[in-house]
Amino acid sequence: MAAALSVACSKCNLRELCMPVGLSDEELGKIDELVATRRKIKRGGALFRNGEPFKSLFAIRTGFFKTCVTAEDGRDQVTGFQMAGEIIGLDGIVNDQHTCDAIAIEDAEVCVMPFDRITELSREVNALQHHVHRIMSREIVREHGVMLLLGSMRAEERLAAFLLNLVQRLHARGFSRSELVLRMTREEMGSYLGLKLETVSRTFSKFADEGIIEVRHRHLRILDADALNRLVNPPPGRE
Amino acid sequence: MAAALSVACSKCNLRELCMPVGLSDEELGKIDELVATRRKIKRGGALFRNGEPFKSLFAIRTGFFKTCVTAEDGRDQVTGFQMAGEIIGLDGIVNDQHTCDAIAIEDAEVCVMPFDRITELSREVNALQHHVHRIMSREIVREHGVMLLLGSMRAEERLAAFLLNLVQRLHARGFSRSELVLRMTREEMGSYLGLKLETVSRTFSKFADEGIIEVRHRHLRILDADALNRLVNPPPGRE
DNA sequence: CGCACTCTTGACGCACATCAACCCAGGTGG
DNA sequence: CCACCTGGGTTGATGTGCGTCAAGAGTGCG
Numbered sequence: 093m094a095a096a097l098s099v100a101c102s103k104c105n106l107r108e109l110c111m112p113v114g115l116s117d118e119e120l121g122k123i124d125e126l127v128a129t130r131r132k133i134k135r136g137g138a139l140f141r142n143g144e145p146f147k148s149l150f151a152i153r154t155g156f157f158k159t160c161v162t163a164e165d166g167r168d169q170v171t172g173f174q175m176a177g178e179i180i181g182l183d184g185i186v187n188d189q190h191t192c193d194a195i196a197i198e199d200a201e202v203c204v205m206p207f208d209r210i211t212e213l214s215r216e217v218n219a220l221q222h223h224v225h226r227i228m229s230r231e232i233v234r235e236h237g238v239m240l241l242l243g244s245m246r247a248e249e250r251l252a253a254f255l256l257n258l259v260q261r262l263h264a265r266g267f268s269r270s271e272l273v274l275r276m277t278r279e280e281m282g283s284y285l286g287l288k289l290e291t292v293s294r295t296f297s298k299f300a301d302e303g304i305i306e307v308r309h310r311h312l313r314i315l316d317a318d319a320l321n322r323l324v325n326p327p328p329g330r331e
Numbered sequence: 332m333a334a335a336l337s338v339a340c341s342k343c344n345l346r347e348l349c350m351p352v353g354l355s356d357e358e359l360g361k362i363d364e365l366v367a368t369r370r371k372i373k374r375g376g377a378l379f380r381n382g383e384p385f386k387s388l389f390a391i392r393t394g395f396f397k398t399c400v401t402a403e404d405g406r407d408q409v410t411g412f413q414m415a416g417e418i419i420g421l422d423g424i425v426n427d428q429h430t431c432d433a434i435a436i437e438d439a440e441v442c443v444m445p446f447d448r449i450t451e452l453s454r455e456v457n458a459l460q461h462h463v464h465r466i467m468s469r470e471i472v473r474e475h476g477v478m479l480l481l482g483s484m485r486a487e488e489r490l491a492a493f494l495l496n497l498v499q500r501l502h503a504r505g506f507s508r509s510e511l512v513l514r515m516t517r518e519e520m521g522s523y524l525g526l527k528l529e530t531v532s533r534t535f536s537k538f539a540d541e542g543i544i545e546v547r548h549r550h551l552r553i554l555d556a557d558a559l560n561r562l563v564n565p566p567p568g569r570e
Numbered sequence: 571c572g573c574a575c576t577c578t579t580g581a582c583g584c585a586c587a588t589c590a591a592c593c594c595a596g597g598t599g600g
Numbered sequence: 601c602c603a604c605c606t607g608g609g610t611t612g613a614t615g616t617g618c619g620t621c622a623a624g625a626g627t628g629c630g
Contacts, residue, residue: 246586288588290587291587
């Protein structure tokens with residue numbers, strides 16, 4: 093019943109990111125049956141779209157996604173950027189259909205995990221059950237943070253928070269703590285941050301002038317992470 | 332083991348709001364053991380606070396809550412308003428501690444559902460398992476909507492969307508489709524909507540001038556729901 | 571009755587949006 | 601290999617929606 097996959101979950105180097113830890117050998121064996129198949133998505137392609145029936149969650153193996161919701165009048169809002177090891181598709185569970193678009197912003201590959209397999213297995217494997225709960229809860233908490241950002245931060249603070257979050261996640265995947273390649277356009281960042289692309293661009297330039305970062309197109313180097321941190325959490329003294 | 336409660340879940344008139352539907356008698360009996368106890372919270376009191384250990388989810392029986400996250404520098408952001416039948420506390424699951432404050436904005440009573448009972452029982456009762464997933468997914472989708480609102484709507488659109496959402500939820504609980512009492516202050520609405528209280532007040536006045544609503548303090552009557560709808564989803568023709 | 575809190579309204583300022591011109595890099599085809 | 605084109609990015613000038621500051625009215629609780 094286990095599909096012939098190039099790499100089983102139990103052997104995957106992203107395991108600690110998307111799977112529960114501390115499983116017995118028997119449980120690991122079961123977990124390997126979670127992933128039914130893999131799917132490759134070209135840059136610009138959709139993993140799923142608003143309105144499509146929900147059947148599976150997806151674990152990102154390689155590549156980068158954005159998710160966006162679209163208002164009926166066409167305005168849209170990027171709700172998140174997802175990278176390797178992250179789970180995508182949770183929005184579809186409530187009504188058995190997806191409520192946002194997931195678009196690859198670079199060539200990507202995902203592990204397809206049929207949701208009914210997940211529910212079945214999480215009745216047997218407690219760690220998996222807890223893991224599913226944690227992933228959903230984490231997403232809720234992340235969105236709380238975005239609401240704080242959108243609701244009460246200024247442009248510089250938003251961008252600083254965004255950059256810090258990005259490098260932190262990349263660092264957890266073995267990349268540099270100070271250097272990164274922006275996978276998304278200024279417009280996509282702006283949409284996520286509730287800003288226009290010109291404002292994003294200007295704010296980058298301002299940070300660069302102040303010696304906080306170095307930007308060349310999509311290559312970004314953080315020179316003064318403390319300065320960014322101070323922007324996000326203004327220093328004690330004025331409130 | 333079942334606590335002596337005034338009203339069992341199986342007999343509760345809010346059952347269809349917070350519990351799964353279509354249970355067998357046997358399952359209903361089990362569900363009745365979910366609620367360990369009840370807790371009353373006075374207006375202004377906290378159900379839980381950021382940093383407190385997470386043990387239970389709460390189903391609101393009566394009253395009204397707000398949840399807010401607080402940045403390290405004191406800025407805070409209302410992330411939602413919750414009413415009877417809604418579940419609160421999902422943010423605590425990831426790290427076994429709450430990451431926001433839940434404050435009663437009017438005298439309230441909640442059903443305390445220990446999370447380990449929930450996980451245990453949802454291994455036996457598939458409908459409960461699915462229900463938990465749906466509740467969390469619904470919260471994620473709701474927050475997507477808030478992000479759209481905060482990221483790309485103007486003040487009037489935000490307030491219109493907020494009012495429509497409120498009456499719709501109240502209507503689902505048997506209240507009027509056009510008349511409501513605002514349980515929260517202008518400042519709390521503002522925080523939720525990413526606006527200052529003066530802007531909220533002015534926008535109310537503007538709506539009233541235009542004959543869309545009638546406001547007297549916290550009593551609000553919607554005179555022209557279509558006008559509000561048009562604000563949220565601008566009519567086809569200009570985009 | 572009086573105090574504290576909430577709400578309203580006005581005047582003014584600013585952060586960000588808008589509009590517009592231009593640059594740059596990469597891909598394509600002759 | 602170069603000319604061209606297209607999409608992404610930067611930067612400046614100008615506009616405006618909402619924030620800020622301030623004064624005062626209404627409401628309800630002790």
